[in-house]
Amino acid sequence: MSRLILFLLKLYKRYVSPLLGQRCRFYPSCSDYARVAVSRFGPWRGSLLAGWRILRCQPLCAGGNDPVPDHFHLPCCRVRDGEH
Numbered sequence: 087m088s089r090l091i092l093f094l095l096k097l098y099k100r101y102v103s104p105l106l107g108q109r110c111r112f113y114p115s116c117s118d119y120a121r122v123a124v125s126r127f128g129p130w131r132g133s134l135l136a137g138w139r140i141l142r143c144q145p146l147c148a149g150g151n152d153p154v155p156d157h158f159h160l161p162c163c164r165v166r167d168g169e170h
Contacts, residue, residue, distance in 0.1 A: 111149030
């Protein structure tokens with residue numbers, strides 16, 4: 087299952103991502119984050135982390151550097167400067 091997810095991410099990165107342009111608020115990009123998360127935590131927990139990251143990729147979140155955690159947990163969204 088991990089191989090299939092990693093293959094689909096590779097296809098996305100190669101063919102779909104260039105059409106959409108660079109839109110990610112975070113570094114590494116959401117697709118790179120998903121690749122590392124699936125490789126590190128397996129298909130289920132890695133996909134959960136990747137989905138959580140995509141949900142945090144919105145204007146109320148600060149963005150910036152957000153690497154895959156060393157231990158499985160769902161990181162909170164950091165609030166943007168000037169907001170509560």
